Amino acid sequence: MSRGDTELVAEAVGELLRGRCTQETVAAAERTGWAPELWAGLAEGGFPWISVPEERGGVGGTVAEACAVLEQVGRYAAPLPVAETGLLAGWMSASAGLDVPAGPVTTAPTARSVDAPATVTVQRTSSGWAASGRAARVPWAREASRVVLLADSPDGLQVISLDPATAHIEPGVNLAGEPRDTVHLDDVAVDAVAEAPAGVDHDALLLRGALSRAALIAGAAGRVLDITVTYTNERRQFGRPVARFQAVAAHLVKLAEQTEAVRMAARVAAANGGTASGPWFLDVAAAKTVASEAAGLVAAAAHQATGAMGMTREYELGQLTRRLWSWREEYGGELLWSTRLGAALADAGADALWPAIARGAVA
Amino acid sequence: MIFAPTELTPAEERLRRDVREFLAAELPPDFRPGLGLGGRHDPEFSRKLAAHGWVGMAIPTEYGGGGATPVERFVVVEELLAAGAPILAHWVAERQTAPTLLAFGTQEQREWFLPRIAAGECWFSLGMSEPDAGSDLASVRTAATKVDGGWLVNGTKIWTSAAHLNHFFVVLCRTSPAEDRHHGLSQLIVDLHAPGLKVSPIHYLDGGHHFNEVVFDDVFVPDDRVLGEVGAGWHQVTSELAYERSGPDRYLSVFGLLKAFVTEFGESFDDAQRAAVGRASAKLWTIRQLSLAVARSLERGAAPAVEAALVKDIGTLYEQEVVEVLRHVAGQEIDPGGARMFERLLAEAVQTAPAFTLRGGTTEVLRSIAAKGLTGARR
Numbered sequence: 001m002s003r004g005d006t007e008l009v010a011e012a013v014g015e016l017l018r019g020r021c022t023q024e025t026v027a028a029a030e031r032t033g034w035a036p037e038l039w040a041g042l043a044e045g046g047f048p049w050i051s052v053p054e055e056r057g058g059v060g061g062t063v064a065e066a067c068a069v070l071e072q073v074g075r076y077a078a079p080l081p082v083a084e085t086g087l088l089a090g091w092m093s094a095s096a097g098l099d100v101p102a103g104p105v106t107t108a109p110t111a112r113s114v115d116a117p118a119t120v121t122v123q124r125t126s127s128g129w130a131a132s133g134r135a136a137r138v139p140w141a142r143e144a145s146r147v148v149l150l151a152d153s154p155d156g157l158q159v160i161s162l163d164p165a166t167a168h169i170e171p172g173v174n175l176a177g178e179p180r181d182t183v184h185l186d187d188v189a190v191d192a193v194a195e196a197p198a199g200v201d202h203d204a205l206l207l208r209g210a211l212s213r214a215a216l217i218a219g220a221a222g223r224v225l226d227i228t229v230t231y232t233n234e235r236r237q238f239g240r241p242v243a244r245f246q247a248v249a250a251h252l253v254k255l256a257e258q259t260e261a262v263r264m265a266a267r268v269a270a271a272n273g274g275t276a277s278g279p280w281f282l283d284v285a286a287a288k289t290v291a292s293e294a295a296g297l298v299a300a301a302a303h304q305a306t307g308a309m310g311m312t313r314e315y316e317l318g319q320l321t322r323r324l325w326s327w328r329e330e331y332g333g334e335l336l337w338s339t340r341l342g343a344a345l346a347d348a349g350a351d352a353l354w355p356a357i358a359r360g361a362v363a
Numbered sequence: 364m365i366f367a368p369t370e371l372t373p374a375e376e377r378l379r380r381d382v383r384e385f386l387a388a389e390l391p392p393d394f395r396p397g398l399g400l401g402g403r404h405d406p407e408f409s410r411k412l413a414a415h416g417w418v419g420m421a422i423p424t425e426y427g428g429g430g431a432t433p434v435e436r437f438v439v440v441e442e443l444l445a446a447g448a449p450i451l452a453h454w455v456a457e458r459q460t461a462p463t464l465l466a467f468g469t470q471e472q473r474e475w476f477l478p479r480i481a482a483g484e485c486w487f488s489l490g491m492s493e494p495d496a497g498s499d500l501a502s503v504r505t506a507a508t509k510v511d512g513g514w515l516v517n518g519t520k521i522w523t524s525a526a527h528l529n530h531f532f533v534v535l536c537r538t539s540p541a542e543d544r545h546h547g548l549s550q551l552i553v554d555l556h557a558p559g560l561k562v563s564p565i566h567y568l569d570g571g572h573h574f575n576e577v578v579f580d581d582v583f584v585p586d587d588r589v590l591g592e593v594g595a596g597w598h599q600v601t602s603e604l605a606y607e608r609s610g611p612d613r614y615l616s617v618f619g620l621l622k623a624f625v626t627e628f629g630e631s632f633d634d635a636q637r638a639a640v641g642r643a644s645a646k647l648w649t650i651r652q653l654s655l656a657v658a659r660s661l662e663r664g665a666a667p668a669v670e671a672a673l674v675k676d677i678g679t680l681y682e683q684e685v686v687e688v689l690r691h692v693a694g695q696e697i698d699p700g701g702a703r704m705f706e707r708l709l710a711e712a713v714q715t716a717p718a719f720t721l722r723g724g725t726t727e728v729l730r731s732i733a734a735k736g737l738t739g740a741r742r
Contacts, residue, residue: 233738246727249734256737257677260366260670264656265649268368286645293642334642339634342641350626354445354618357644358379360652361370 006271009061010068013047017076023316029079030177034143039080039104048085049100056094057101058086063273067215067266074219074327077319079178081106081140083212089148089161091208096159096194103145105161108138109209109331110150111202118202120185122151122158122193129190131160134182137330141181142169149183150202157201161192174326176319209331211269211284214291216327218266220320221259221298227316228255228302231309242305251305258294258301265290268361282356285341292334295324365667368652369659375438382442385415389448395704396447396619398712399612399682399719403449404528409483412443418453419481422461427478437658441611441651447619451525456480456487458610460533463550467591467599472552490520490534490553490577491600498728501544501597505536505579507551513585514538514551519578526555526562526575535600538593548596552588559583569714608723609657609671614650614678616719617685620712621647623705624689639692643685650678669736672729679719680726686712 020041029035042048051066052058066087073082081104089107090100110118110133120133135141135149141164148161168184229252232243242248269287272280299321303310310317328334345353371379389411397403412418420436422428429435443450461480464473479485496503505518516536526532531552539547555562559582565574591599621643628636654674660667690697690709699710720726 229737243734243738246731246734249738250730252737253673253676253730253733256733257673260653260673261646261649261677264366264368264652265645268652271368282648285641286648289642289645290649335638338641338645339638340641341645342632342637342639345640345644346625346629346632346637350622350629353622353625353644357648357651358441358445360648360655361368 006062006064006068009047009050009065010072012045013042013069014072014075016041016045016047017072017078021076021078023319026077026079026319027313033171033179034140035079038078042078042080042082043103048080048082048104049090050086052086052090052094052100056090056097057099058090058094063087063211064267064270067211067270067273070212070215071219071222071263071266074216074221074323075223077176077220077223077323079176080104081144083209083216084139084144087212088205088208089146092148092150092159092196092200092205093161093192095197095200097197098148098159098161098192098194101146101161104140104143105146105148106139106141106144107148107205108135109202109206110135112206112332112336114201114203116202118150118152118157120149120151120160122153122160122190124153125189127189129160129193130187131162131185131190132187133185135185136182137172137174137180138183139181140179141167141183142171142179147183150196150200150205155195157196159194159196159200160190162188162190174330176322176326178323178326206331207281207284210288210337211266211273213327213330214262214266214284214287215270217291217295217324218259218263220323220327221262221294224298224302224317224320224324225255225259227320228252228305232305235307235309242307248305251301255298255301255305258297262287262291262294262298271361281344282341282359285337285344288332289334289337289341292328292332292337295328299324365660365665365670366653366656367659369434369656371434371438375434378435379438379442381415382417382439385412385417386442386446386448390446394447395707396622397449397451398447398619398708399616399715402444402447402451402454404451404525405449406452406483408449409453409486411483412448412450413453413481413483417443418483419457419461419477422457422465422477422481426465426473427481428461429481433658433661434655437611437655441615444611444615445618452486452528453480453483455489455524455529456485458612459489460487460531463533463590463599466602467550467595469587471587472590476552485531486525486529488523488526488529488532488555490523490532492522493518493520498725500535500600501548503535503537503548505534507536507538507549507584509538510583513583514589516551516553516579516582516584519576521565521574521576523562523575523577524573526577527564527572529555531555532577533590535596538596545597546594548600549593550590550596550599551584552590553582553584557582557584567715569711608729609654609667609674609678611651611654613675613723614647614654614681616679616682617712617716618647620689620705620708621685623703623708624693627703627705628693636692639688643688646681646684650674650681654678669733672724672733672736675723676720676726676729676733682719683716686716 046059049058050061084106089105170182265287269283420429420431424430507514538549
């Protein structure tokens with residue numbers, strides 16, 4: 001892995017977000033559903049398209065670099081479909097030979113595994129293709145320039161890219177007020193359809209999506225740790241900073257441990273993201289299991305250490321913890337991923353268990 | 364924080380393969396893995412391991428060691444612990460005593476002890492805890508009085524693991540009056556077979572004999588067995604504790620249990636059991652990489668005390684959690700004399716797990732170290 005590049009990307013996007021993605025920006029986007037200026041700033045730097053090949057409209061780069069961007073997006077609670085635009089929809093489009101359009105693009109799982117039928121189907125018509133069905137919990141579908149989905153067809157799985165104006169969008173949100181819309185497709189004409197190539201299917205999308213959420217969680221957890229350490233050192237009770245009380249300090253240590261664990265898990269999974277299909281699964285399944293569980297522990301420890309202030313809208317902590325509570329379930333929570341991981345490890349047999357665990361980051 | 368993902372080099376991976384091949388040849392198919400405190404004391408195994416250069420790896424070659432890096436030692440140690448190999452004989456000498464000798468010992472002490480440690484033939488215990496000094500080590504009362512040519516030691520040490528099997532132990536004792544809590548302490552290397560020394564068992568709650576009480580009655584220790592400076596014992600022992608903290612022994616104590624669960628029940632797992640194994644493996648995968656990151660940073664000369672404390676805390680809590688989670692999903696009464704390896708190991712693990720978060724610094728002590736580091740670093 002080229003850690004140097006990854007760190008440079010993280011620094012650049014972090015600097016941009018630190019200045020432009022304030023608590024007020026996030027609060028405003030929760031009311032309106034969109035943060036156009038913030039998107040314009042990120043788009044100008046090309047950040048949402050990292051890991052999408054240049055010849056398909058992306059800016060190149062690695063999965064690890066894309067995840068480094070997502071960590072910063074999580075850190076600043078940036079209310080934008082960055083993961084969807086590049087790592088997820090961008091990847092599906094580019095892999096299938098479709099051009100990645102300008103503007104925010106979104107996607108969501110249409111089935112939980114390759115064995116399950118998709119909730120969206122696409123068929124040939126006399127004039128082209130038409131899609132029907134429903135995609136639920138689609139981030140920012142209302143603002144996206146395209147919605148990219150996996151759809152079943154008589155000819156096999158297809159990647160379809162459609163203009164959301166042709167669909168019926170039913171607004172919805174997650175716990176953090178981020179749009180999670182339902183896209184209803186009723187025999188809608190689709191102008192871009194391509195056969196899903198090998199390696200692009202429901203499982204692969206779920207895996208990439210889980211990696212994206214692990215990175216977002218890692219970023220948000222890091223910020224929660226920082227602001228909680230600062231707050232508990234400033235807030236005084238009984239004549240001293242509350243961080244000096246052992247019981248409060250224990251929450252801070254737990255917070256630090258969980259944060260370092262999820263950061264490590266997400267970064268290793270991202271660093272190994274460019275490698276072949278087998279290890280990918282184990283890394284991401286482990287990372288999302290750890291991240292989803294850590295999200296709840298981090299939020300709980302930070303709220304307990306911060307006291308009543310943390311429960312107010314005016315304090316930043318809630319913007320982050322409501323995201324942690326949302327992202328941990330997206331693309332599968334710890335139960336789904338730990339069950340899948342356990343099944344794969346049991347199938348491989350006891351003698352393969354240690355070699356699988358001891359295979360961490362790979363050069 | 365220095366937790367940066369690090370990968371193993373091809374040479375480190377080759378080393379791992381060699382150790383795996385060795386273990387496959389040495390350990391019988393029905394081998395019962397040692398869990399945590401239960402890794403067996405097997406002089407023959409320690410000598411064979413030493414013959415491959417895998418004892419005292421971090422000791423410089425001029426003292427008979429391997430001159431290896433912290434990560435190379437990490438790789439070997441994690442393979443041994445994952446297999447539950449019987450490494451207890453040389454374990455403390457190589458993990459803890461050798462680095463202390465290198466840091467504070469005289470040339471003569473290094474030349475005498477280090478080659479023997481690296482050969483797997485000189486075994487050490489730790490003489491820190493006392494009846495009135497546990498986490499608060501500065502309150503030790505075992506006292507050494509200066510006499511001609513050495514020191515006369517009187518007092519009592521407890522929880523001295525394997526004192527009945529080993530050759531020496533490093534004793535933290537008071538060499539000047541108690542008013543000066545930290546500056547009146549020194550470390551002495553004491554022969555466990557010295558006249559006046561009485562070693563008696565303190566049985567573990569499951570009946571096992573690992574711990575001992577060691578009573579000193581005018582035990583003579585010659586001047587050349589003072590480790591480091593007289594009066595510098597506190598500084599030496601606190602830096603020594605850091606070696607104990609974040610290695611693979613802090614999260615692999617129950618790997619044998621996890622593996623036995625997969626071996627014996629894996630083919631008929633229900634979803635709760637799959638989830639339990641998946642979760643335990645995911646966390647282990649993560650903690651291992653945190654520990655490896657600490658080892659890599661030691662290689663670069665860093666002193667990651669806070670990170671090491673965090674890894675030990677998260678690792679030992681993980682070990683206890685695995686025991687509970689596997690017990691929960693196994694859902695059967697525990698028969699210590701049962702036919703299957705898993706239930707025999709579970710019987711042992713349930714009864715030894717409370718010690719995981721006590722030895723080498725309790726959870727509470729570690730958290731206070733970590734908390735000071737966290738708040739200090741960010742102020």
